[in-house]
Amino acid sequence: MEIFVTKVLPAILIFVAGVIGGLVVPWVKWEIEKRREKRKRRQELVDSWRRYVEDEFEWNSLRNTAMFSQMKPYLSEKMIKELDPVEEGETPTLHGRSVIGEDTLTKRLLDEIAAVEKRWKLI
Numbered sequence: 001m002e003i004f005v006t007k008v009l010p011a012i013l014i015f016v017a018g019v020i021g022g023l024v025v026p027w028v029k030w031e032i033e034k035r036r037e038k039r040k041r042r043q044e045l046v047d048s049w050r051r052y053v054e055d056e057f058e059w060n061s062l063r064n065t066a067m068f069s070q071m072k073p074y075l076s077e078k079m080i081k082e083l084d085p086v087e088e089g090e091t092p093t094l095h096g097r098s099v100i101g102e103d104t105l106t107k108r109l110l111d112e113i114a115a116v117e118k119r120w121k122l123i
Helices: 002-055 066-074 077-083 104-119
Strands: none
Touching (some): 002 066, 002 104
């Protein structure tokens, strides 16, 4: 019995710990890396959307772009109806600048992008 407790049992425990460590550690590292890549991809999406809206945004041609296709699943229903009214069976609304010269649709779209960024916990 003494041989079992001093020699065999520790060997079995070391073997089991090695097997568990060899299987669990790579899996945990893989999960961490997967989350890191997902976060990075989401941040890149948000950054590209924001750059597009700030630099190249024109509401009447947005719905024909790949950028809108990327953005659309994450926007609110209200914003989708406003940006793509034809799909919803409504007549398009003319969007212009407000009296003070600020493009309110652009601002609201940037607010939507910020909401997506917050929902994804990027900020």
